[in-house]
Amino acid sequence: MASVILHDLVNPATLVGGFAYAFVFLLISWLVNRWIRRAIDGVLRRDHDERIDRTAVHFVRKLTHIAVYILAFLLFAHLVPAMRHFGTALLAGFGVASVVLALAAQNTLGNLIAGISILLYRPFKVGDTIQLQTPNGVEAGTLEALGLGYTIVKTFDNRRIVVPNSVMATEVTVNLSDPQMLAVVNIGLDYGADVEHARSILTELASMHPLVHEVAGCPVTELASSGVMLSLRTWCRGLGDASKVRTDLYEQAKNLFDKESIGIANAATNVSVTMQGSL
Numbered sequence: 573m574a575s576v577i578l579h580d581l582v583n584p585a586t587l588v589g590g591f592a593y594a595f596v597f598l599l600i601s602w603l604v605n606r607w608i609r610r611a612i613d614g615v616l617r618r619d620h621d622e623r624i625d626r627t628a629v630h631f632v633r634k635l636t637h638i639a640v641y642i643l644a645f646l647l648f649a650h651l652v653p654a655m656r657h658f659g660t661a662l663l664a665g666f667g668v669a670s671v672v673l674a675l676a677a678q679n680t681l682g683n684l685i686a687g688i689s690i691l692l693y694r695p696f697k698v699g700d701t702i703q704l705q706t707p708n709g710v711e712a713g714t715l716e717a718l719g720l721g722y723t724i725v726k727t728f729d730n731r732r733i734v735v736p737n738s739v740m741a742t743e744v745t746v747n748l749s750d751p752q753m754l755a756v757v758n759i760g761l762d763y764g765a766d767v768e769h770a771r772s773i774l775t776e777l778a779s780m781h782p783l784v785h786e787v788a789g790c791p792v793t794e795l796a797s798s799g800v801m802l803s804l805r806t807w808c809r810g811l812g813d814a815s816k817v818r819t820d821l822y823e824q825a826k827n828l829f830d831k832e833s834i835g836i837a838n839a840a841t842n843v844s845v846t847m848q849g850s851l
Contacts, residue, residue: 589652590652593648593651593652594648594652597644597645597647597648598644600644601640601641601644604640605636605637605640605641608633608636608637608640609633609637612629612633616629630698630717630718631687631688631691631718631719631720632691634719634720635720679736679738680721682737682738683720683721683722683736683737683738684720684721684737686736686737686738686740686741686742687718687719687720687721687723687737687741689741690718690723690737690740690741691718695745695747696715696745696747696749697715697718698715698716698717698718699714699715699749700714700715700747700748700749701713701714701715701747701748701749701810701811702714702715702725702745702746702747702748702749703745703746703748704725704733704735704740704743704745704746705743705744706733706735711725711727711733712727712728712748712811713725713726713727713728713731713733714726716732718737719737720737721736721737722734722735722736722737723735723736723737723740728812748811751809751810752785752807752808752809753807753808753809753810753811753813753814754788754805754806754807754808754814755784755805755806755807755808755813755814755815755817755818755821756803756804756805756818757774757778757803757804757805757806757817757818757821757822757825758793758801758802758803758804759774759801759802759804759822759825759836760796760798760799760800760801760802760836760837761799761800761801761802761834761835761836761837762799762800762835762836762837762838763799763800764835765799765800765834765835765836766834767792767800767802769832769834770802770829770834771790771802773825773828773829773832773834774790774802774804774821774825775787775790775804777821777824777825777828778804778806778817778821781806781817781820781821783808783809783813783816783817784806784807784808784817785806785807785808785809786806786807787804787805787806787807788805788806788807789804789805790802790803790804790805791803796837798837798838799835799836799837799838800837801837804821806821
């Protein structure tokens with residue numbers, strides 16, 4: 573009895589043997605993928621200088637996991653006689669099925685191909701700060717993950733934006749990951765204000781700010797109807813520092829301008845009314 577059961581287990585032509593081989597192939601595939609994942613994680617941990625592109629590694633790892641399961645299925649179908657007939661029938665109907673699948677999964681395939689395109693051209697990588705257009709307007713955040721179908725961007729207020737790879741590959745995306753970021757503070761002065769005094773106040777405030785790396789200048793950029801426009805430009809380390817510098821300098825400049833009696837320009841609208849006829 574035991575020999576019969578053992579014979580059925582090792583014979584792929586039997587139902588019991590088919591399930592046994594299916595379990596073995598599934599287990600081997602899981603173990604291989606687990607070994608690949610641990611090996612890649614070990615290599616990344618030893619890469620202290622980050623010479624290896626994390627985005628490419630994670631993307632290729634996901635493709636490799638899928639390839640391992642596909643290869644295991646093909647070997648299983650070749651070994652089990654009942655699956656051979658299934659494979660023959662599958663190949664016979666592949667022409668029609670491929671058209672149907674292509675139409676049904678065109679968005680999925682498009683996202684996969686777009687993900688490979690992003691991986692090859694590398695306009696950005698995981699960890700970069702990017703700016704993109706969303707239905708709610710322009711958003712900025714950190715690229716958290718690049719998957720087979722979708723890209724996940726984590727905003728600075730801890731929201732996650734999920735974008736199809738096809739959109740990421742075709743839409744304009746601004747990469748803000750340069751270590752040097754220019755913070756621009758535009759302030760309008762009324763025409764009676766002392767421009768040089770206001771400029772010296774702004775540059776001094778900027779030079780004393782701990783997040784300012786370098787003051788690039790403070791030129792007059794426009795003589796508008798509302799007043800004289802000063803543009804303070806400072807170099808900072810990253811988008812977060814630049815945003816903090818802008819908000820701080822606006823508040824500090826307003827307080828000092830009030831103390832120094834430097835007038836800030838107000839938007840003005842002139843309304844002209846013409847009366848026709850005579851009284």
